[in-house]
Amino acid sequence: MTTIVIDHDVQDEKLKEIELLLNDVAIRDVNWNGVHFEIERGDFTCIPDDESADAVKLLNKIQEIISGY
Numbered sequence: 001m002t003t004i005v006i007d008h009d010v011q012d013e014k015l016k017e018i019e020l021l022l023n024d025v026a027i028r029d030v031n032w033n034g035v036h037f038e039i040e041r042g043d044f045t046c047i048p049d050d051e052s053a054d055a056v057k058l059l060n061k062i063q064e065i066i067s068g069y
Contacts, residue, residue, distance in 0.1 A: 002035050002050065005042035010066055015039070017065045025058065032058070 004022065006015060022037040031054040045062060047055045 001038055002032075003038045003040060003048060004062070005040050005044070005046050005048060006062075007043065007045045007066075008041050010045065014066055018062055021061060021065060025061075
């Protein structure tokens with residue numbers, strides 16, 4: 001299980017987009033294959049306890065959704 005913390009200020013609509021992204025990543029990305037993502041709300045958006053390059057790439061995709069790209 002991998003925990004993803006999403007800022008309290010992120011809109012629910014964006015959170016749903018992030019959930020869709022994470023479901024797709026768990027199915028299609030060889031580095032995250034079969035991983036269960038747990039989304040929590042927090043003070044800021046991060047992937048705690050994982051500083052791998054794959055986590056950074058995933059966090060960048062999440063930030064793009066939040067920013068509207």
